Amino acid sequence: MRIGIIGGGAIGLLFASRLSEKHNVTLYTHTADQASIIQRDGIRLIADGESRLLTGIISKGLDEGISDVDLLIVAVKQYHLQQILPRIKDIQVPLLFLQNGYGHISFLKQLQSPTIFVGVVEHGALKHDGITVEHTGLGITRIASFRGELEQLSLVNERIDHFPFTKSEDFHSMLMDKLVVNAVINPLTAILGVENGGLITNSFHYQLFQGLFEEISGILEIQNKDESFEHVKSVCMATAENRSSMLKDLENGRKTEIDAILGHILSEAKNKGKSDCLTSSLYKMVKGKESQGG
Numbered sequence: 001m002r003i004g005i006i007g008g009g010a011i012g013l014l015f016a017s018r019l020s021e022k023h024n025v026t027l028y029t030h031t032a033d034q035a036s037i038i039q040r041d042g043i044r045l046i047a048d049g050e051s052r053l054l055t056g057i058i059s060k061g062l063d064e065g066i067s068d069v070d071l072l073i074v075a076v077k078q079y080h081l082q083q084i085l086p087r088i089k090d091i092q093v094p095l096l097f098l099q100n101g102y103g104h105i106s107f108l109k110q111l112q113s114p115t116i117f118v119g120v121v122e123h124g125a126l127k128h129d130g131i132t133v134e135h136t137g138l139g140i141t142r143i144a145s146f147r148g149e150l151e152q153l154s155l156v157n158e159r160i161d162h163f164p165f166t167k168s169e170d171f172h173s174m175l176m177d178k179l180v181v182n183a184v185i186n187p188l189t190a191i192l193g194v195e196n197g198g199l200i201t202n203s204f205h206y207q208l209f210q211g212l213f214e215e216i217s218g219i220l221e222i223q224n225k226d227e228s229f230e231h232v233k234s235v236c237m238a239t240a241e242n243r244s245s246m247l248k249d250l251e252n253g254r255k256t257e258i259d260a261i262l263g264h265i266l267s268e269a270k271n272k273g274k275s276d277c278l279t280s281s282l283y284k285m286v287k288g289k290e291s292q293g294g
């Protein structure tokens with residue numbers, strides 16, 4: 001299959017390198033410079049105790065336009081989506097969106113493609129430089145249909161070593177489950193400056209982790225709380241060595257996805273008269289750091 005991927009960040013590089021083992025991959029980067037280095041040198045994947053250079057991946061700047069692909073994966077941050085809208089608006093091929101959060105669902109309604117999927121990525125991925133990515137936590141990629149038949153996406157039935165996919169029936173609950181994972185892990189790791197595993201291994205951090213989960217599950221009225229807590233914990237442990245995408249953003253002085261991740265939860269909290277909460281304090285802390293440039 002010819003797979004196009006937009007975004008040469010941690011997730012774009014991870015997907016490009018893993019999927020290139022079975023498919024013809026073209027990576028569309030933001031800058032032409034990054035594309036030409038990947039085109040020349042390939043992508044370096046650090047995983048399973050070794051470092052491998054994967055050549056044969058085509059790379060182009062997104063400004064060059066998207067050529068013929070059978071599937072286009074969008075791996076930019078949620079707040080970049082509006083910028084790439086002109087490039088993908090009229091595309092008719094199947095599209096797969098991998099953003100954390102929930103806010104991109106309203107964005108998808110502007111697209112013409114009859115087949116749109118959303119995915120949640122439970123892998124840890126760390127970008128070291130423009131061509132190097134480390135697979136810091138083996139997880140799973142869950143995919144659900146937003147528009148069109150899930151069966152049209154052959155990826156969900158394929159076996160790729162160290163890169164499993166699974167189907168989810170309902171995109172809403174799939175995104176909400178991941179929202180809870182990110183709402184607990186990302187702001188805490190970003191403020192405490194620890195890898196994901198540090199939230200479990202340090203008993204003081206773990207108390208915050210438990211307290212935040214308790215609060216968020218109450219605000220969102222989560223029914224199966226024990227199962228949900230175990231899920232958040234299992235993702236945290238599977239990606240123990242990862243620095244969350246929010247921590248990486250603050251370290252690199254970039255905008256975070258805090259609004260995409262906590263925005264919906266905070267408006268629910270407000271509706272329930274619970275505005276004065278740990279979630280709101282963490283939101284302000286991340287915003288404060290972000291406005292100081294990380």
Ligand SMILES: NC(=O)C1=CN([C@@H]2O[C@H](COP(=O)(O)OP(=O)(O)OC[C@H]3O[C@@H](n4cnc5c(N)ncnc54)[C@H](OP(=O)(O)O)[C@@H]3O)[C@@H](O)[C@H]2O)C=CC1
Pocket residue numbers: 006007008009010011012028029030031062075076077078080083084098099100121122123124125126127242244245257
């Ligand atoms: N990192 C992780 O472990 C995980 C991340 N996610 C989610 O995956 C999504 C991507 O995250 P991640 O890969 O970490 O983010 P990164 O910030 O590492 O990557 C985003 C990439 O998008 C590129 N980009 C920005 N604007 C454009 C544009 N107009 N055209 C083309 N490319 C553009 C950026 O390029 P440049 O830097 O050159 O501007 C950058 O390479 C996020 O929603 C995140 O929450 C989900 C699970 C795990």
Ligand SMILES: CC(C)(CO)C(=O)C(=O)O
Pocket residue numbers: 100121122123124125181182185186196235239242243244245246
């Ligand atoms: C899965 C997890 C928590 C990995 O760190 C992630 O989604 C992120 O960093 O944004």
